[in-house]
Amino acid sequence: MxxxxxxxxxxxxxxxxxxxxxxxxxxxxxxxxxxxxxxxxxxxxxxxxxxxxxxxxxxxxxxxxxxxxxxxxxxxxxxxxxxxxxxxxxxxxxxxxxxxxxxxxxxEPVVPKFINGYDLKGVFYVKKSYQYIEHLKEKANEAKNIVIIGGGFIGAEVAEQMHLEGKANVSLIELEDQCFSKAFSKELATIATDKLRDTGLNVLTSTKVDHLEGENGEVQSVVTSAGEQIPADMVIMSIGYxxxxxxxxxxxxxxxxxxxxxxxxxxxxxxxxxxxxxxxxxxxxxxxxxxxxxxxxxxxxxxxxxxxxxMFGIKIKRCFSGTLGVFSTEVNNLSMASAGVNENTASEAGVEYLTAKFSDVDRHPGTLDDTQPLTVRLFASVSDGSILGGEVWGGKSSGEIINTISMAIQKRVTVYELVSFQIGTHPLLTTAPTKNVMIKAAEGIIAQLHK
Known part of the structure; x- marks a missing residue:
């Protein structure tokens, strides 16, 4: 041995x-x-x-x-x-x-044994397995009607991609009022869900799956609690891990x-x-x-x-005192990201906060041909103005801006420090130095702190 x-x-x-x-x-x-x-x-x-x-x-x-x-x-x-x-x-x-x-x-994917029919042939999961995903892709290419259950990041992204592939009728079912609701605020989750629908994808929110129906052991349809029957020769469960x-x-x-x-x-x-x-x-x-x-x-x-x-002796200190969820996605060419607190998670934890957002464009001047809208929303403590969370949506720079906000949260940066944040700008790369969206959002919170 x-x-x-x-x-x-x-x-x-x-x-x-x-x-x-x-x-x-x-x-x-x-x-x-x-x-x-x-x-x-x-x-x-x-x-x-x-x-x-x-x-x-x-x-x-x-x-x-x-x-x-x-x-x-x-x-x-x-x-x-x-x-x-x-x-x-x-x-x-x-x-x-x-x-x-x-x-x-x-x-491992959660198996919803509480849904009758979960074990029918044709019911799949999004497993982190090369061989399994290869098999799933082969079956998806043959399917005529696909239903994805669960509108979190993986479920929504799989649904969008399968719909764009154009080989099947694809439906996405989500129990909550909007997709992405566990990571995004209601405002951003609504924007994301609307963007999904804009692709032509059939998105059913506020919808509970009652059971799956099959014939000869193979799935044939998904039945909602309202009695709606959605044809499905493939069902993909994406309700968590x-x-x-x-x-x-x-x-x-x-x-x-x-x-x-x-x-x-x-x-x-x-x-x-x-x-x-x-x-x-x-x-x-x-x-x-x-x-x-x-x-x-x-x-x-x-x-x-x-x-x-x-592993062989403490060499560096773990500098983060808790795990900070930093999420990002792109739906229908709209990039969206979040970090830390939003109104949903703050409410659950009983945290008081102030919030402000600012929208502009991600290049300057806005007449440049590749300019895209950009919005930053910040959440901060009512006591000292420390950054607790943030959301960004618009162009692809959203993914890196949220990483800056994540660092601000981890280092307990306040909105007062953020307004003196020294930045580099360029017309082809960033927003204008006079109206950086993150700094302007911080100023919106400072205005509330000094009312």
């Missing part, structure tokens, strides 16, 4: 970045990564294989950076972990010993109240030299201070870098 200084279970973004970072910091340590499939996927790129990329191979992600750094990879399924014997068993029967173990086992923690639980690793692996600020579990990172690991919400589980590759890789640096 070969023994390694570190074994990482999982070959997704969290596992790869943790492995690369740990290996570069500790080149003398032997690190093995175990994953079930030879090829992986960029998780956030999955929707685009159904139209824009048009091929699963164009969204492939593999452990090459880890191999280049000197790591080793075994393509097999881990089926058992013995923490007392310090060994991992894989499906082929082989065993590998370890000094340190990292669970980076990701997440749950942490993949079965191996960890069986090994005696503690889970938190929502079923994720309980870790401290440096990814350490309750077991000595056993760590967890990514979707399978729990987090603490930036705003609530409560147990949470933000399943984003960007969050996972941030945590993975911290783990990689500190």
């Amino acid at each position: 070969n023994t390694y200084d570190v074994i990482i279970l999982g070959k997704g973004p969290a596992g790869i970045i943790a492995g690369v970072t740990a290996k570069k910091q500790n080149p003398d340590k032997s690190i093995l990564m175990i994953g079930e499939e030879d090829k992986g996927l960029v998780p956030c790129g999955i929707p685009y294989v159904f139209h824009r990329l048009d091929d699963v191979s164009k969204n492939a992600m593999g452990p090459k950076p880890f191999l280049d750094a000197g790591g080793e990879v075994v393509v097999d399924k881990a089926v058992g972990v013995d923490l007392d014997a310090r060994k991992v068993k894989v499906a082929s029967g082989a065993e590998f010993g370890f000094e340190r173990l990292v669970f980076a086992t990701g997440s 749950s942490p993949n923690t079965a191996l960890a639980k069986d090994a005696g690793v503690d889970l938190n109240s929502i079923g994720a692996i309980r870790i401290d600020n440096f990814g350490r579990t309750n077991k000595n030299h056993v760590y967890a990172v990514g979707d399978c690991a729990g987090t603490i919400g930036f705003l609530t201070g409560r147990e949470d589980n933000i399943m984003l590759a960007s969050t996972a890789t941030a945590e993975a870098r911290i783990l990689g640096y500190n």
Whole structure:
């Protein structure tokens, strides 16, 4: 049995970045990564294989950076972990010993067993599996009527891309009043949902699925609680993901109240030299201070870098005191992004806030031929004006502006500091220096603070 200084279970973004970072910091340590499939996927790129990329191979992600750094990879399924014997068993029967173990086992789609007909043939999920998505794409190309259940980011993006592909009649069903409602404010969620509808996609909001009907074991339609019957020879469930923690639980690793692996600020579990990172690991919400589980590759890789640096002793401090959800998407050529607090999450947490927005264009002067509208909305504390959240929508610069807002939130920047933010501008690249949308939104909050 070969023994390694570190074994990482999982070959997704969290596992790869943790492995690369740990290996570069500790080149003398032997690190093995175990994953079930030879090829992986960029998780956030999955929707685009159904139209824009048009091929699963164009969204492939593999452990090459880890191999280049000197790591080793075994393509097999881990089926058992013995923490007392310090060994991992894989499906082929082989065993590998370890000094340190990292669970980076990701997440699995939620299976809605509460919906009768969920187990009919023709019901699919958006799994983060290369082989599964390849099969799903093949079946989608043959389908005539596709229904996607769940209007979050993945569901809405898959629905848009399948609709744009034009090979099937596509419907999107969402229980809430708008799509994207868990990440966006009501205003932005409404804008996003309207943009989806503008593509011609059949979007049914405020709609509850009652059951699926089938014939000879194959799905034929989706029936809503209002009795509407929507034809479907393919149904894609996209109602969320749950942490993949079965191996960890069986090994005696503690889970938190929502079923994720309980870790401290440096990814350490309750077991000595056993760590967890990514979707399978729990987090603490930036705003609530409560147990949470933000399943984003960007969050996972941030945590993975911290783990990689500190696996053999604390070298750098984890500087974020809670997980900050930073979301972005593009629907019908409109880019949209959010970070931190919005009116929905603030209300749930009982947080008082002030908000202001400012709209302009993303180039100057506005007569330039590639100019697009741009809006920034900020949320700030009523007590000291510190930035708690933000939303941006308009052109593609929205994706990077939200990252600036995210940094402002993490560093507890106030609206007073933001108005003296020294910026670089250029007519072909940015808004005008006289009316930077982020600074103008901050001024809107200052005006309220001094009423």
